[in-house]
Amino acid sequence: MSEDLILELKGITKIFPGVKALNNVQFQLRRGEVHALMGENGAGKSTFIKVITGVHAAEEGHMYLNGKEVHFKGPKDALEAGIAAVYQHPTTYPTLSVTENIFIGHEFVKRGMIQWRQMNQEAKKLLDRLDADFKPGDEMGTLSVAQQQMVEIAKALSTNAKIIILDEPTAALTANESEKLYRIVDQLREEGVSIIFISHRMEDMYRLASRVTVFRDSQYIGTYDVDKITEAELIKAMVGREISDMYPKPQVKIGDEVFRIEGMSRTGYFKDVSLNIHAGEIVGLTGLVGAGRTETMEAVCGITKADGGKVFVDGKEVHIKNPADAMKAGIVLLPEDRQKQGLILGWGLGDNVILPVQDELAKGPFKVKNEAKERELAKKYLEEVDTKAVTIFDPGSSLSGGNQQKVVVAKALVQDNMKVLIMDEPTKGVDVGAKAEIYSIMGDLAKKGYGILLISSEMAEILGMSDRIYTMCKGRITGCLDIQEASQERLLELSMENSRTTGKEAVK
Amino acid sequence: MAGKSGRTIDATPKTSIKSRVLSWESGLIVIFIAVLIFGSIVSKSFTFSNVLREMPKYLSELFMMYAMGFILVIAEIDISVGAIVCLAGTMTCFANRAGxxxxxxxxxxxxxxxLCGCLNGVIATHFQELxxxxxxxxxxxxxxxxxxxxxxxxGSVSLSDTMGFAKIGGMVGPFPIxxxxIIxxxxxxxxxxxxxxxxxxxxAVGSNRTAALYAGIPVQKIRQICFTLVGTMAGVCALFLLATSFGANTTTGQGFEMDVIAMCVFGGIATTGGKGNLVGATIAGFTIVCLRIALGQLNMSGQTILVIIGILLIVSALIPGINQSVKNRRKAIAAK
Known part of the structure; x- marks a missing residue:
């Protein structure tokens, strides 16, 4: 069967110092299709994208564009050939305007002068085409991640790209923003653009793609029609084994209240937030990005200062001025950004794990490090959460996102006075196999009697793991549902309540 | 207790002899010895007792170097220490003259x-965005x-009663106080x-300030302590400087901040924070002091000596990078 292939890659092998990042992989992109590229972290997806866009040169293999073999020497060649990529973390210039960001590297120049008016008009046309809610003159840094992504897409379109590659475009977006992105992708496809996108979210794939290609361990596993493969089969292709139960929610007897906050407020961020957690209970806290969930919990943990409110642990009020106070009281926060807030990536895993308790282990009045005890504890807890690492001295940066998250969990567990664990987006950017493992750890912790607060925007995991769910919107708690009465629709509805009022009106 | 997969993680520390030998510190020792040999070849007066006798003039900076090491490790910098030396020296001269x-x-x-260090710390911790x-x-x-x-x-002030400072600058046996x-x-x-x-x-603060904060480390307290400490040590430096110069003028302490930062960097402490240790800085400090003494004995001008030390510094800063690229190339060959 002769297909209308716009792009084809065959036998691609890419070697980095010490590792084969891609091993004889292949890929076919039909004209005008949306093709998902999936696989666990480290499967080689991003490297593969960089081979297509000419950032990396492959050691072996051939690449055909419109049936003709091409050799890209750099990203510029790929751009000229009509291939543009929108990366996970937009590489933007935050202090420049939207127009400047769109046309950077290919400005309209006449007689050595930049044609600002023409560029602004063209930028406006592109933004209108994407139905953007910001102006060409806006400063990039003031835009949201979703808007910045849109600028990146506009930038791709401005080069007349025929193939656009989206690398985890929805990872940082809310449900609403994702929906908008889907519409843009649909529209681009109708305009004849072929799209490759990488995502961990099954939802993205079902919503957009007609075909999906799976990589695992740097190898090509297969290409499937989206409507002919079940989710279980797909997960098996990605992880290499079957995952019987994604959300292993254990039946736990709920104990006494361990944690309660009353009337937490911080001007401009959240207002009058109260909630409680019982021993052995997993409490979900959901809402749109920007609803104030993270901000509230950061204030509870002493990272920022709340204007008012009380925190109780085991019924007794605790006064928290800094993160160390919170830890002393038994409240541990697993921060949202594990790479920046949770771990010191350049350090060994062991040093990371014992950092919160090193003073308790230390010897003598000068607090000499008790390295033997530290190593013992680090080993114990890293093994307990089943970290995929060889030694406790491996640097944090050497692990995948899921395993980094496990190290952060170990760092929480090592604090033996912990009573409440606040997990902020614990599976963000984590691949499906590691996700299941994190849920299983969460279940085990509930069984041991910890109170767990799960902050998440992912409805499936909130519904799959929680006993009780709070919703937040514009800095306020808008609802509390038992799992029996909760549904995705109901939660979304509560998350968007008062959506007519602006954040500033709701939070005073 | 092992996890579900039964995977175990190794926790035995390994320090191979090879990594010890190839460490930055042992490289510095080689350079130090080379400087000593160089000194004794080019200068007849470069003897053990002579070097020790000339040392006090250069040693005072080393007091600051240690505290500057702390400052660099927490990924900060303090370029006011030279001025602190000048101010502390000046005020002490006035106290001396007042009897x-x-x-x-x-x-x-x-x-x-x-007080100066404390002020730096207070500003740094209260205006964290600066x-x-x-x-x-x-x-x-x-x-x-x-x-x-x-x-x-x-533009200058001198001690009227030099008795006390002569004692501070004195010797115990062959060694200066x-x-x-310093030891x-x-x-x-x-x-x-x-x-x-x-x-x-x-x-932790130097490697990732945010992660340190989330791990319960009092980041601002540590910054305050380090800035106060480096200021205090600048005061100590001024004390020993007075013991050799018996006065202060407008150029006192000029360039000291760069000298001590250079010693730290030469000693393997990264200005980006979180890396290096003071063992390396100690060897580097003494290497530079001995080099200065040797070149000084050749009647080389202070400016020429600075040029040589500058070159040494840049070369030493390049070595780790070269080392890394050699390693990468080896790895790449191994992968093929």
């Missing part, structure tokens, strides 16, 4: 350093300005940085 007892002069000297390079650039101008104003039109105190300071600072939990907290 204050020696102990009061010592307290004034170290106390001025303490880079400390800018803060200390500002306070540097202020400190030196105050010193110059109080010196008056003459400053030498002993004591070295032991304390190295111990704190490498063996205590406080040391690890400094590395």
């Amino acid at each position: 204050a007892p020696l102990i009061v002069q010592i307290i004034v000297c170290i106390g001025v350093g303490f 880079p400390t390079m800018i803060i200390t650039l500002g306070t540097q101008i202020i400190f030196r300005g105050i010193a110059e104003v109080s010196m008056g039109s003459g 400053a030498f002993f105190l 004591i300071a070295a032991v304390i600072f190295i111990f704190v940085l490498s063996r205590t939990t406080f040391g690890r907290k400094m590395y």
Whole structure:
């Protein structure tokens, strides 16, 4: 069967110092299709994208564009050939305007002068085409991640790209923003653009793609029609084994209240937030990005200062001025950004794990490090959460996102006075196999009697793991549902309540 | 207890002889010995007792170097220390001329350093968005300005009673007193940085300030302590400088901040924070001191010596990068 292939890659092998990042992989992109590229972290997806866009040169293999073999020497060649990529973390210039960001590297120049008016008009046309809610003159840094992504897409379109590659475009977006992105992708496809996108979210794939290609361990596993493969089969292709139960929610007897906050407020961020957690209970806290969930919990943990409110642990009020106070009281926060807030990536895993308790282990009045005890504890807890690492001295940066998250969990567990664990987006950017493992750890912790607060925007995991769910919107708690009465629709509805009022009106 | 997969993780520390031999510190020892050999070849007067006798002139900077090591490890910088030395020296001269007892002069000297460092720390912790390079650039101008104003039109001030300071600059056997105190300071600072939990907290703050905060480390307290400490040590430096110069003028302490930062960097401490240790800095400090003595004995001008030290510094900063690229190339070959 002769297909209308716009792009084809065959036998691609890419070697980095010490590792084969891609091993004889292949890929076919039909004209005008949306093709998902999936696989666990480290499967080689991003490297593969960089081979297509000419950032990396492959050691072996051939690449055909419109049936003709091409050799890209750099990203510029790929751009000229009509291939543009929108990366996970937009590489933007935050202090420049939207127009400047769109046309950077290919400005309209006449007689050595930049044609600002023409560029602004063209930028406006592109933004209108994407139905953007910001102006060409806006400063990039003031835009949201979703808007910045849109600028990146506009930038791709401005080069007349025929193939656009989206690398985890929805990872940082809310449900609403994702929906908008889907519409843009649909529209681009109708305009004849072929799209490759990488995502961990099954939802993205079902919503957009007609075909999906799976990589695992740097190898090509297969290409499937989206409507002919079940989710279980797909997960098996990605992880290499079957995952019987994604959300292993254990039946736990709920104990006494361990944690309660009353009337937490911080001007401009959240207002009058109260909630409680019982021993052995997993409490979900959901809402749109920007609803104030993270901000509230950061204030509870002493990272920022709340204007008012009380925190109780085991019924007794605790006064928290800094993160160390919170830890002393038994409240541990697993921060949202594990790479920046949770771990010191350049350090060994062991040093990371014992950092919160090193003073308790230390010897003598000068607090000499008790390295033997530290190593013992680090080993114990890293093994307990089943970290995929060889030694406790491996640097944090050497692990995948899921395993980094496990190290952060170990760092929480090592604090033996912990009573409440606040997990902020614990599976963000984590691949499906590691996700299941994190849920299983969460279940085990509930069984041991910890109170767990799960902050998440992912409805499936909130519904799959929680006993009780709070919703937040514009800095306020808008609802509390038992799992029996909760549904995705109901939660979304509560998350968007008062959506007519602006954040500033709701939070005073 | 092992996890579900039964996977075990190795926790035995491994320090191979090879990694010891190839470490930055052993490289520095080689350079140090090379400097000593070079000195004894080019200069007849480069003998053990001569070097020790000339040392006090250069040693005072080393006191600051240790505290600057802390500052660099927490990914900050303090370029006001040279000015603090000048201010502390000036104030001590005034105390001396007013006839204050020696102990009061010592307290004034170290106390001025303490207060200046404290001020830097207070500004840095209360205006966290300000880079400390800018803060200390500002306070540097202020400190030196105050010193110059109080010196008056003459631009210099000297001790009227040099007895006490002559004792501070004196010798015990063949060794200068400053030498002993440097060794004591070295032991304390190295111990704190490498063996205590406080040391690890400094590395944490320097490696990733946000993660350190989330891990419950009092980041601002540590910054305050380090800035106060480096100021205090600048006061100590001024004390020993007075013991060899017996006075202060507008150029006192000029360039000291760059000297000590250079020693730290040469010793393997990264200005980006979180890396290096004071063992390396100690060897580097003594290497530079001995090199200065040797070149000084050749009657080389101070400016020429600076050029040579500058070249040495840049070359030493390049070596780790070269090393890494060699390693990468080997790995790449191994993968094929």
